[in-house]
Amino acid sequence: MKTTRLALGLGLGLVAGFAAVSPVGAQESINFVHNTYRTGAFSGSGIPVADGVRDYFTMLNNRDGGIGGVRINFEECETQYDTRRSVECWEQAKAKNSVVYVPWSTGAALATIPRAHIDKMPIFSMAYGLSAAAVGSTFPWVFNPPLTYWDGASVWIQYIAQREGGLANLRGKTIGLILLDAPFGREPIPVLEALAREHGFTLKTYPIPPAEMQNQSSTWLAIRRDRTDWVLVQGWGAMNPTAVREAGRTGFPRDKVIGIWWAGGDDDARPAGPDARGYLALSWHQVGTNFPVIQDIIRHVVDRGQSNTAREKIGENLYNRGVYQGILIAEAIRNAQRLTGKRVVTGEDVRRGFEVLNISAARWTELGAPDFAAPVALTCADHNGHHAAFVIQWDGTKWNRASDWIRPDRARIRPMLEEAARAYATSNAGWPARSETCDQPS
Amino acid sequence: MTDATLTTRKPFLGESQRNGLIAGGVLALFIAALVVATQTGTITRNDWTYKIFVDPFVSMVDMPDLLVQTVWEGFVAGVLYSLIALGFVLIFKASGVFNFAQGIMVVFAALSLVGFYEFLTLTLGMPAGFVAAIVAMAGAIGIMFVLAVAVERIVLRPLVNQPDIIMLMATVGLTYFLIGFGEYIFGGSPKVMITSQLGLPTGSTMLDFAGGRVNIQHLDLAAAIIAAVMIAVLGFFFQYTRIGRALRAVADSHKAALSVGISLNQIWVIVWFTAGIVALLTGIMWGARSDVSFALEIIALKALPVLIVGGFTSIPGAIVGGLIIGVGEKIGEFYWGPLLGGGIESWLAYIIALMFLMFRPQGLFGDKIIERI
Numbered sequence A: 001m002k003t004t005r006l007a008l009g010l011g012l013g014l015v016a017g018f019a020a021v022s023p024v025g026a027q028e029s030i031n032f033v034h035n036t037y038r039t040g041a042f043s044g045s046g047i048p049v050a051d052g053v054r055d056y057f058t059m060l061n062n063r064d065g066g067i068g069g070v071r072i073n074f075e076e077c078e079t080q081y082d083t084r085r086s087v088e089c090w091e092q093a094k095a096k097n098s099v100v101y102v103p104w105s106t107g108a109a110l111a112t113i114p115r116a117h118i119d120k121m122p123i124f125s126m127a128y129g130l131s132a133a134a135v136g137s138t139f140p141w142v143f144n145p146p147l148t149y150w151d152g153a154s155v156w157i158q159y160i161a162q163r164e165g166g167l168a169n170l171r172g173k174t175i176g177l178i179l180l181d182a183p184f185g186r187e188p189i190p191v192l193e194a195l196a197r198e199h200g201f202t203l204k205t206y207p208i209p210p211a212e213m214q215n216q217s218s219t220w221l222a223i224r225r226d227r228t229d230w231v232l233v234q235g236w237g238a239m240n241p242t243a244v245r246e247a248g249r250t251g252f253p254r255d256k257v258i259g260i261w262w263a264g265g266d267d268d269a270r271p272a273g274p275d276a277r278g279y280l281a282l283s284w285h286q287v288g289t290n291f292p293v294i295q296d297i298i299r300h301v302v303d304r305g306q307s308n309t310a311r312e313k314i315g316e317n318l319y320n321r322g323v324y325q326g327i328l329i330a331e332a333i334r335n336a337q338r339l340t341g342k343r344v345v346t347g348e349d350v351r352r353g354f355e356v357l358n359i360s361a362a363r364w365t366e367l368g369a370p371d372f373a374a375p376v377a378l379t380c381a382d383h384n385g386h387h388a389a390f391v392i393q394w395d396g397t398k399w400n401r402a403s404d405w406i407r408p409d410r411a412r413i414r415p416m417l418e419e420a421a422r423a424y425a426t427s428n429a430g431w432p433a434r435s436e437t438c439d440q441p442s
Numbered sequence B: 001m002t003d004a005t006l007t008t009r010k011p012f013l014g015e016s017q018r019n020g021l022i023a024g025g026v027l028a029l030f031i032a033a034l035v036v037a038t039q040t041g042t043i044t045r046n047d048w049t050y051k052i053f054v055d056p057f058v059s060m061v062d063m064p065d066l067l068v069q070t071v072w073e074g075f076v077a078g079v080l081y082s083l084i085a086l087g088f089v090l091i092f093k094a095s096g097v098f099n100f101a102q103g104i105m106v107v108f109a110a111l112s113l114v115g116f117y118e119f120l121t122l123t124l125g126m127p128a129g130f131v132a133a134i135v136a137m138a139g140a141i142g143i144m145f146v147l148a149v150a151v152e153r154i155v156l157r158p159l160v161n162q163p164d165i166i167m168l169m170a171t172v173g174l175t176y177f178l179i180g181f182g183e184y185i186f187g188g189s190p191k192v193m194i195t196s197q198l199g200l201p202t203g204s205t206m207l208d209f210a211g212g213r214v215n216i217q218h219l220d221l222a223a224a225i226i227a228a229v230m231i232a233v234l235g236f237f238f239q240y241t242r243i244g245r246a247l248r249a250v251a252d253s254h255k256a257a258l259s260v261g262i263s264l265n266q267i268w269v270i271v272w273f274t275a276g277i278v279a280l281l282t283g284i285m286w287g288a289r290s291d292v293s294f295a296l297e298i299i300a301l302k303a304l305p306v307l308i309v310g311g312f313t314s315i316p317g318a319i320v321g322g323l324i325i326g327v328g329e330k331i332g333e334f335y336w337g338p339l340l341g342g343g344i345e346s347w348l349a350y351i352i353a354l355m356f357l358m359f360r361p362q363g364l365f366g367d368k369i370i371e372r373i
Helices: A001-024 A043-064 A081-094 A106-119 A149-164 A190-201 A218-226 A238-252 A266-276 A293-300 A317-340 A347-355 A360-364 A410-427 B003-008 B015-039 B048-062 B064-095 B102-123 B130-159 B164-186 B220-242 B243-254 B254-259 B264-289 B294-310 B316-341 B345-359
Strands: A029-036 A073-076 A174-180 A202-208 A229-232 A257-259 A280-283 A390-394 A399-401 B204-209 B212-217
Touching: A029 A081, A043 A073, A043 A266, A043 A317, A043 B130, A073 A081, A081 A106, A106 A266, A149 A190, A149 A229, A149 A257, A149 A266, A149 A280, A149 A347, A149 B294, A174 A190, A174 A218, A174 B164, A202 A218, A202 A229, A218 A238, A218 B064, A218 B316, A229 A238, A238 A257, A238 A266, A238 B212, A266 A317, A293 A317, A317 A347, A360 A410, A360 B243, A390 B102, B015 B048, B015 B294, B048 B064, B048 B316, B064 B204, B064 B212, B064 B243, B064 B264, B064 B294, B064 B316, B102 B130, B102 B164, B102 B294, B130 B164, B130 B264, B212 B220, B220 B243, B220 B264, B243 B254, B243 B264, B254 B264, B264 B294, B294 B316, B294 B345
Parallel strands: A029 A073, A174 A202, A174 A229, A229 A257, A257 A280
Antiparallel strands: A280 A390, A390 A399, B204 B212
């Protein structure tokens, strides 16, 4: 009798145990596999953005229980900024039903774009990747807001024109582009060449092979030889701090060196010390911790010891860029839930969510980020928005805003992008015509 | 005069001298032809022959300050390449192993130094400055010693008498271990080298030269002096000390060295430790020029062409090879790079090395290996 009771007790205990565990196991969640590079030659840039995204989604889980009551199962896939590994991460994301793929590399974006419509997983390459992917009618599965490298090139030249006293004064000037010798580095060249022809300035390109990122002395000698008036930096990883240092070493005026938004990390400028003072970069969002969303991250993530970032680095430029990306993706997931009525959405649903993305100034405030960034809106035809950017300047310890918003020359860029999208579809035999329905016809 | 004396008479010029003379003559003729063609308008500025063979030299004459600056930058890069190559040579001489891990040892040593400094100043509250930097330096040297002992005990000792390829693969494994271990301990974020804290000079001196200016960075000057001192010390150490002689004996033959009572294990520890110190100095110099990150490891691959040019077994060869590669690639990138769209220095070093391989496979100072069948 005792033995029977014991067996019954054990059995009930096991059932109760399973019952206690099973709700957790069966808890609804949305999977998000996110590419990162916390190791390798580009980790200096990769770590802060990865931390920003991760902390934002951890905060949503801790504060709100996820999005729409569904927890976000956030996972990282380490790529070391290597395209082959990034493609492996695509397979991993697909296997885990990730609702979006974030390549964090232009090479990886180019490699995975042909897979997106087949595997039904949208690609979100925020202000990088294939510029022509802005054309939603050709690339319904790719989103690259808030502006493309081609827009960045337009903003660069407009800013230089402002400093030089007008576009007419660019004639006869020499503008150099230091670029990482990779697909990312070469992206802005077509627009810069077109603008050089139109405004009469000379464009000099200085490619830097990845193996020579920290060995740029001959590049800066060439800049001196060519009597370059302005230097643009399309750099990433260890290339950026080296470029800033070399500018200081060679005495090139730092306030005439402008990085793309990916060359505007605090750790890009800080190592050069006083030599970096005056260095410029493009950006489209604010730095600092003076936003409710960042305060929430500190309260719900950092103070609980769940962040990988040291507290004093919270709010730095690339960290906040990661947060910005997190906000856009979270909003797309919310849109998808609203459009479909489902709590647990899929990649197909989130693609629709991106196409109706519309974060107004009021919505930024609701999201805890008043004046953090300009309104951003996408349509089925325009997956980028070609939004405005501004210039920031390093004062020796931190970035400060150094210009008003500068709108890219959309009228010039958009037709070029559409032509490039057509060329892409033509050169990739069998590229499908858009069949996806549009929830918000533009 | 008999026939016998005729046949034994030495020719006026040796074969190599004759070949050199012919090559020089052909070159002189080619230059003369180019000058004539340019003067008569047969070659214009838009012709590729002008761009390749004339324009770079015209630029050198027109802007001598830039030529001097380019050579100086090449010299400094060459000194740093030499330091990396020196680490390879030391280990290759002692054990016949091409130490694939030398590049990551540079990163690991530099990260240890900066990591120690941060630990001393931030965690232990030691005042930041020269004293903390020197203590951190001692700590980093200690880490390189522990690494040398560990490598000898765990990696090399079990592999004694194994084929060289096994030893090479072991150093490849060591590389990946040190990358992972380094990232685990120090994280992947780049670190700023403690340049001024170590007392290294910063700033630059601008020299007026031929109507232009030549910018000499004090740090580069210090790098050149430190490298020269280090090479002199190493040269003395290996030439005149008991351990140095033992090392050379080991380099010639492991078995012979063992037979006369030289401890192979001890020599290996000493050599790996010395290579570790060289790696630390290299890491400080490279790190001060940009920052200390795992990207530095890639630069270590530049040691390969340096070793091909200088020879794998010669300390002077590493120095001269480094300078040839450094100056050659900077001159090539600066004057001929634009013709090929720029960014050629990453492969130009290997082209220079290949050219040396064609004419002198053992390198400038390497031992000529003659194996008779």
